[in-house]
Amino acid sequence: MEEIIQLLVSGLAYGSIYALVALGFVLIYNAVGVVNFAQGEFVMVPSYIAVVFLNFWGLPFILAYLGTILVACLFGLLFQQVAYYPLRHRTYLPVIISTIGASIFLQNAALVVFGAEPKKPESIFRPGDTFEISGIFIVPQYVLILVVTLLLVAFQYYLFERTKLGKQLQATAQDKTTAQLMGIQVNHMIIFTFMYSAVLGAVAGILVSPLLLVSKTMGGGLALKAFSATIIGGFGSVPGAILGGLFLGIAEKMAARYISSAYEQAFAFIILIVVLLIKPEGLFGEKISEKA
């Protein structure tokens, strides 16, 4: 029993990270209709920035994290302008290739600047720390991940459902042409989406880097899992991305413990293929009628 709870907590923690990255995917996909192959770099770049602020400059946590999020905003803007904007009138393929190019560029730029050795960021909790509640050992970093993710999801819900900006973002995602006809500045909405997606990546990076360490390849694996999560949850759906991420995190930990740890990295994709074959619209996907 204790073991199951521990697995559940670690599964939820990793699942939260997948969910954050998955949200970044879905928001960009909904806004511009293209899967961003550099989504992993939306995690990797801010993670390195955090390392610079914390380890090199020795900033206090609060400042370093806020600074990282600010830089992530700029990064999202820059990425949109360079990798997407010039190709916005073309089909999806050139955009995909462009994001692939951006990903190769960013990974190798990180290699040039920071070297091949993975970096261990300063963190609030030491990764090895645990505390015990009635026989269950809990890693505080996991709790932090869960709390922050919950807050961020709540914030996002407020932003999208309760604000004018949120409605305009949703309108843009649902029908760009009509959004233009309503006078919505579609291009600004797209820029904002990229920036927000980068913030999600930054938060995921800050939360996960004490566990995974910061390296040029840290984002790629996360992004693939997150992409699976979006499809498992129901592609294009925001709640689907969150639930899919959490589900994937838990399933992965359980399967690694009870089936085979050697294939831990494969379970995400086995689950994915099974879901695609049985319920292609995703486990939590809602179908918006074709009537619309």
Place this chain on the structure above:
Amino acid sequence: MLKLEGIAANYGKVQALRSVSLEVETGQIVTIIGANGAGKTTTFKTISGLVRPVAGRLEFEGHNLANLAPEKIVELGIIHVPEGRRLFPGLSVLDNLLLGATSRHKKNQKWRAEAAEDLEKVYKIFPALKLLAKRLSWTLSGGEQQMCAIGRGLMARPRLLMLDEPSLGLAPVLVQEVFRTIVEINRQGMTVLLNEQNARQALAIASRGYVLETGTMVLSGEARGLLNNEQIKRAYLGSAMKIKDPDLAEVVENSTRKIPTPGE
């Protein structure tokens, strides 16, 4: 108010508009009729800035629209209600309506109060929308969607309302309803530019009509005149049905300038 002169526009490599000229005066209902693919929707898209004209002049109240972004054109007071309603499916009716007021956020601090006011006006025209306000818009029926789309357009407080095929895909009873509403909105002072496949009905409520054929305006005039125009009459079922002498071969022979009835 609105003036198009010799507008040409391309859709991909195909020339969709060759030469379109038309004029809309304040307070009028003006209708464009023509077949599928004749260029009606492209004309609308050119006016609202979604398609760039390659030749010709495009003016609205003295402003040159030719190179303005769609949102700037909305700010000038032109609202294009697109074909097929195009509501934002995942948003509620209320959100859809409020998004219609987007263009007024920037300039106006009091937009919230004004929007609430306008919302009441829209509910007055379409009482059903008030009851549906919380529903996601994709769950609405075709007629309700069309009301919501027109209402959303009105929320921008436009000076020119462009309606693209508002009766498309609606049951005849609802078509009547839509046309009645258009007349009502016009009576309240709104200028309306109407793309319609239901030409008979459109000409009945319009003051001027333009006939578009393969990207060119081929005929224009007083709506009533067009309604009684033999060439146009023949091209429509309503008239064809009433031809007592069904020597249709001859009719076909003579109808070199006939206007084909648009499709679904």
Place this chain on the structure above:
Amino acid sequence: MNRKIIYAGLAVLIAAILLAMPNLLDTSSLNTLNVGMVFALPVLGLYFILGLTGQMSLAQAAFWGIGAYTSALLTVNWDWSPWLGIIAAFFVAAFFGVLLGIPTLRLKGHYLAMATIGFGIIVGLVLLQWDTLTRGTDGISIPAYFRIGDFAFDKIEKYYYLLLAVLLTLAVAAWRVRFSRIGRGLLAIRENEMAAESMGINTTLYKVMAFSLGAGYAGVGGALFAHLPNTRYISPDTFSFDQSVVFLAMLVLGGSGTIFGAVLGAVFLQFLPEWLRFLDKGYLAVYGAGIMLIMVFLPVGVVGLIEQLLKPWLPRPAQLVAPASLLSKVGQPQSGESGQGSREAAAGQIVLEVRNLQKYFGGLKALDGISFKVVKSEIHALIGPNGSGKTTALNVISGIYRPTRGDVLFNGQAVGGKPPHRLTRSGLARTFQNIRLFPELSALENVMVGQHVQSRSNLLGAILPLPQSQAEERRIQQEAVAALEFVGLLDKQSELAKNLSYGEQRRVEIARALAAKPFLLLMDEPAAGMNPHETETLMDLLVKLRDQGLTILLIEHDMNLVMSLSNRITVLNFGKEIADGYPSEIERNPAVIEAYLGAEVVSA
């Protein structure tokens, strides 16, 4: 004449350069070239999947790895000759292609991409973890060389010629597939899947075929990679997802529509980082930035750029083919593959019968029990207001929708629920309300796709120059030209469909349907968007077709056309049939007038 000499000279020059390459390049460049040529094979495979068929695959590196391991294990563990290894690699990879393709190809776009990514990662993990077979992270060293008698391909200079031979052979094969019945079928799927299905193409089968062919090519590339004489070593990390992404980038950068682009893209992208090596540590970053820049500034790909530069020098489009005098046959269906016995139908025979047909979409009753009969060699019109269910009826009859209830009988046989491609085989063809041409194919090729059910060359026939398949290809082309002439578009045959005017596109669509030599032609608003002159031409055409014995069921709003051409009219309203009879009866029917006009007209 002069041009011919120039081309011949150019060909000799290119051949000479290709043959002299090992002497022209230093060792490291030649090595890069070899690897580039190896990579060109999985990229060519991707050309079948993405370039021709329009399906996304990010599993090419996995198939490539399957090929490499197949050949390596067979030669190392069982002492097979590498020649057999390469053949086995093709078939094993192609088999896995089928295995992945059958369940996943009904997925589209990003779903398919993700399923293929998942497959690729699982294959990579199996290669890594199943170490009793694959030796895990240690990888496999392969001692065997390719040999012909005593001659061993043991140096990269020699291996270059082997690669050149294999690559040229497979590129030519790919080229032959592209310009065959099969290739047109694949392109049709890319361009418009529903129309492809309606032309009688078994789209599922064709997609699986493209997938397995692409996997097979990757497998051959894998085998050649395993036996590269200077390394002869493989390990699982080579066959990663990242490599699949690189293959995709190679295809798109080269110019994804062309075979030459696939090969050039692979070689170019292999050389690009080598050229950037002088940048030291940062060369891969610059390479990534370069990919982005190429996408932005070179939308047509490397091949597109070369084409534009060479345009003045390229041969003009081939002489237009003269039409065969087959006009009289249009509309008189020959027996196709189905061997329908009842085609010699007598006048007055019922070709199509619809019995109490119902089609519900959720709660919406699009068709609520309609029945009518279409008589041979007649024009039968289906009319009614918008939303009355006309197009739904046509879609059910042509197999796009399954009926909720009721029967569709075609020549007396129940066909309700059969897939469209089967119906086309038994003699039914159609046009669409919103024209569904294959926009990136020429008018001629569009019509040639229409001949799909009238021809039978298979993949082997496409690749090998068999006299039989070549004769068939000639026949397809001549008849397509004839069909284009029939609709008056002979001079537009090499124009891309998307560049034709609305009316011309309609006529190409009709020609394409006629090319299938149908027994019954379904037309959804053929006159929509035509100007009066075009409509008249269309009417003449329809009469001509009927006179030749073709049966036509059409939906149309142009009442002049309907009333003057139809032998019989069925009127629908709200999914129900409200009238059925001769035109003279219909135009006096009060229910019909009511349905069309509504009760009153609102006036200002």
